[in-house]
Each structure stands twice: as structure tokens, then as C-alpha cells.
Amino acid sequence: MIDLTKDGDLWTVTLNRPDKANALTEAMLEKLVDIAQDASAARCLVLTGAGRVFSAGADLDAARAGLATSDLWERLSSAIADLPCLTISALNGSLAGGAFGMALACDLRICARHARFFYPVMKLGFLPQPSDPQRLRDLIGPARTKMILMGGEKIDADTALAWGLVDRVVPQDQLRGTVDELSADTLSASPTHATAIKAMI
Template sequence: MIDLQQDDGLWTVTLNNPTKANALTAEMLEELVSIVRAATDARALILTGAGRVFSAGADLDAARAGLATSTLWETLSGAIAGLPCLTVAALNGTLAGGANGMVLACDLRIAVPTAKFFYPVMKLGFLPQPSDPKRMAALIGPARTKLILMAGQKVSAQEAYEFGLVDRIVEPEDLLPTARELVSDCLTADTDVAAGIAELCR
């Protein structure tokens, strides 16, 4: 349910469980962690989803069994944030719940116009993973972070763009081409220079 395509240093990782809105199980998170940890020699990484939803977050059955508070989410986002290459989340649709962590950990985020963003942890009785509010607040400020995490608001793609949560809004047919264009310089750049710039931007 996780597809990986490698092409001349570009790693494209696709959540591929569209019949369940790409809801994530522990096994899927473990596979994602394994892929990201192996991507230390990648020149760029694109994270996307199949179908009309990027991810609904945790699979409901898995969440009830404890996945909602698993450290796997934090392990995954930390692994993505630690990559020396440029990472792009190409959001093919709505982003919900714990799946926010991996997207917040990416360097860039682009989304289709119909995407919505929400993270209803407080309503569900959970704390978010520790790094998620910090990364979100660094992008959009503490008040707007509370708007999502505490007021439980669903944010449209346009609002997300205006907030700074999303860097570009693109039509569905342009989503992956735009992501590939954004990483194109990294595919030919000196890897030490690219990694050095990434480190200076942290």
C-alpha cells in the first residue's frame, strides 16, 4: 500500500490505499519509516497519495488499537525532516489527523484546490505528536495553529495557502509535474552543496 518509484535520484513515495482514503496502519507507517531512512542518498523526495484524498490519518481500527498515540508518527516525521535532500509533499487531496506530521516535516507543500486540512486531536481526546504543533506554528504562527488543533477548524486549500501552510495550489493534472519541476535543480546539483543549503535553512 506504499509505492516507491526511484528515477535518477528522485524518490516518489505514494500512499496507495485509495479505497480507504489512504488511512494509515502501523505496517504502512513502518514501511514509510524504512523507505525514508533508506533515502539518505536520494537527491529529492516527493510524497503523494493515490485517489482523491492524500490521507485520512490513522486507520480507525488501528487507531482504536493504539496507533493514534504511537511513536511511529514522530519517528516518521523526524526521519523526513532529517533528510539532506529537498522534500515535497504533493497533496492530491485532503490531509487529516496524524498524516499532518509527515507533511509538516517536508520542505515544501503543494496542493490541489479541493484539498482540506484538519487535525482534530483535541476533539478525539489525544495530544498531537510533539513536533507537529511546533512545525505548524513555525509555518503559520501559534494562533492559526490553535485554530486547527484546538478550534478544530477545517482549512481550505486557499486558506492554507494564505496562511503559509501550503506553498502553491495547482490543478490535479499539474500536481506531480509541478513537484518534479520544483526538485529539478536538486537532481543535477552537487549533493554536498544541496545538503549544505538545506542545513543552513534549518
């Protein structure tokens, strides 16, 4: 349910559970954490999903069994945020709930035009993962963060772009090409050069 492909120094991780809207189980999160911890060997790490939804967040049965409050979410986003390589979320569709964390931790976010964004922690009675509100606030500001986390606001791709939540909106069939475009300079540079620039930023 988690696929990893390596094209030289470009690693692509695909959430591959499209029949369940790529909802994440404990085993899937553990696999993602392992990959993220190993990805310092990559020059660029891309996160994407199969089908027309990036991820609906936690699998509901697993969430009720305790996954919603697991530290795996925070371990995953921290591992991604700490990577020295370029990280890109290629959001093939909607992003919801706990799945926000991995996308917020990436350097760049691009999304398909039909994508929608929502994080219904207020309605579900869970707290967001600790770093998610801060990363979301840094991207879109405190008021808009409260609109999403406290007001239950659901936003479309164009609004996400206008707010700064994503960096580019493209048709779904252009996601791969956009990833290739955005990663080309980093992949062609020396690893130390790319790492140094990311550290400066």
C-alpha cells in the first residue's frame, strides 16, 4: 500500500490504497517513517498518491483504535522536515486530516486542479498533530489556519494557491512533468551545493 520507486536520486513514494481514498493505517505510517528516515540518501523525495485522492487521512477504524493520536504522524512529518534533500508533495487529489502533516513538512506542494483541502479535527474531537498548526500558520497565517482547523473550512485548489498552502496548481496529468521541472536543477547540481542552499533557506 506504500510504493517506493527510485529513479537515480529521485525517490517517489506513492500512497497506493485508492479504493479507500488512500486512508492511512498504522502499517502504512510505519513504512512512510522508515522511508523518510532513509531518504537522506536521495536528492529529491516526492510524495504522491494513486487515484484521484491524495489521502483522506487516518483510516477510520484505525483512528478509533488509537491511530488518530499516535506519535507516528509527528515522527513522519519531523523526518520529512529534517531531510537535507528537496521534498515535494505532488498532491494528485484531496488532502484531509492527519495526511496534512507530511505535505506541510515538504519544501514544495503542487496539486491537481480538482484537489480539496480540509482538516476536520474540531468536528472529530481530536487535536491536530503538534507541528501541523505551526507549519500551516507559517504558510497561510493564523486566521486562515483557524478557519481550517476551528471553522471546518474546506478550500479548493485555487484558494489553496491564493492562500499559499500550495505553490502550483496543474491538471492531474501534468503533476509528473511539474515534479520533473521543479527537481531538475537540484538533481543536476552537486549534492553538497543543493544541501547548502536548502540549509541557507
